Amino acid sequence: MTAAATAxxxxxxxxxxxxGGLQLNGTFRVSGAKNSxxxxxxxxxxxEDCVELVNIPNLTxxxxxSEILESLGVQVTRDSDRISLTASNLNGSNPPxxxxxxxxASFFSIGPLLGRLGQAKVPLPGGCRIGARPVVEHIRxxxxxxxxxxxxxxxxxxxxxGTRKRLxxxxxxxxxxxxxxxxxxxMAAVLAEGTSTIENAAQEPEVQDLASLLNVMGARITGAxxxxxxxxxxxxxxxxxxxxxxxxxxxAGTFLMAAAIxxxxxxxxxxxxxxxxxxxxxxxxxxxxxxxxxxxxxITPGELTAVDITTQPFPGFPTDLQAPFMALMCTAQGTxxxxxxxxxxxxxxxxxxxxxxxxIRVDGSTAIVxxxxxxxxxxxxGSDLRAAAAMVLAGLVARGTTKVSGLKHLDRGYDDIESKLxxxxxxxxxxxx
Ligand code: UD1
Numbered sequence: 001m002t003a004a005a006t007a008x009x010x011x012x013x014x015x016x017x018x019x020g021g022l023q024l025n026g027t028f029r030v031s032g033a034k035n036s037x038x039x040x041x042x043x044x045x046x047x048e049d050c051v052e053l054v055n056i057p058n059l060t061x062x063x064x065x066s067e068i069l070e071s072l073g074v075q076v077t078r079d080s081d082r083i084s085l086t087a088s089n090l091n092g093s094n095p096p097x098x099x100x101x102x103x104x105a106s107f108f109s110i111g112p113l114l115g116r117l118g119q120a121k122v123p124l125p126g127g128c129r130i131g132a133r134p135v136v137e138h139i140r141x142x143x144x145x146x147x148x149x150x151x152x153x154x155x156x157x158x159x160x161x162g163t164r165k166r167l168x169x170x171x172x173x174x175x176x177x178x179x180x181x182x183x184x185x186x187m188a189a190v191l192a193e194g195t196s197t198i199e200n201a202a203q204e205p206e207v208q209d210l211a212s213l214l215n216v217m218g219a220r221i222t223g224a225x226x227x228x229x230x231x232x233x234x235x236x237x238x239x240x241x242x243x244x245x246x247x248x249x250x251x252a253g254t255f256l257m258a259a260a261i262x263x264x265x266x267x268x269x270x271x272x273x274x275x276x277x278x279x280x281x282x283x284x285x286x287x288x289x290x291x292x293x294x295x296x297x298x299i300t301p302g303e304l305t306a307v308d309i310t311t312q313p314f315p316g317f318p319t320d321l322q323a324p325f326m327a328l329m330c331t332a333q334g335t336x337x338x339x340x341x342x343x344x345x346x347x348x349x350x351x352x353x354x355x356x357x358x359x360i361r362v363d364g365s366t367a368i369v370x371x372x373x374x375x376x377x378x379x380x381x382g383s384d385l386r387a388a389a390a391m392v393l394a395g396l397v398a399r400g401t402t403k404v405s406g407l408k409h410l411d412r413g414y415d416d417i418e419s420k421l422x423x424x425x426x427x428x429x430x431x432x433x
Pocket of ligand 1: 035036038132137179181
């Protein structure tokens, strides 16, 4: 069993005991962004040189990605929050199913593998509890760049036709602004011959972070962070040293909501405020005072009143914060309408919140949340990463001690959550069954 799989097995046997009713105070330190770190690691496949990244979070997903890259021949060295990746001797373009299946983001390696080696064979990432999560746009983009792509027996095979040595630049218009498709196509286009444009591109900060890293490595990309990205292909990329991963906006948002749900003043840093604009606005709208500076955000919650949210691609309200925000709205005064527009099955935390006394009705992909005067502790399970975070938040304010299972998910995306929460005054303990 791989190290990541062993860690994941361990998490299955564990749960968190979250003591409700304590005030938080102090400063919460935000780790590097999981979703950035994963794709930046994949970008190391594009060069023979060493790519050195810093501010890497300590997460099981990062271990899984390391193992996937190692299976392709990348030398991976980890030292605290630094990771060095050298893809000088790639021994394959075919990551194994078991590994890809454990980490959807590893499918995005099809872009750099194709760009660098001219071929890639990557298993389809498979379904996901929160929704279907197709990769149609990724494949369509690679085809536009001149790749021959087929899908058979659950494996996507992409290669260059005939004697071609490089992909060729193209205009690609995405049907939807998929983050993964934008990143996959970007990584394929940087080594293509000629200029590519990606229209209706995802504008998420993680896409901007990827483009910045690639530019440091010698790529010529403009427009990332906007709806049209232009890539002038180059022949080779070089390595880089100490490229810092952006702070995790979803972790930051989760802990601003932890402060709000416990009605505690808290400092959260580092935060890039523009990465969280929609979330900060909603926190203000529901009654939190925010002081924002270059390093972070200080939140001082007041009486909380209900506000509505609709999840949208960036710069809209992120789907990854919908579950934590729902936990918060369970304790606000009034009725909040929460519409999930990105994933068709991302309201599984509703049933768990109801077990803690929340009053929520579901109508399709919309949840109508009536604030209650208090939540009560119960054994609950996080069905996915962000649902698990929502359970921890609810536990922080519930009467009694909430037992949160589903740490396999939580540990994928929150770096040392119990220590970080304990440092700001919460009582959260990890226990093994
Ligand atoms: C990334 C994030 C994930 C986040 C999501 C949306 C990573 C590793 N994960 O996932 O945390 O929740 O963005 O912000 O970065 N879609 C299609 N066709 C496609 C591709 C996507 O219809 O070919 C749809 C999906 O069904 C979904 C929406 O687009 O409804 C968003 O998916 P996408 O942006 O691709 O998410 P990921 O990149 O997988």
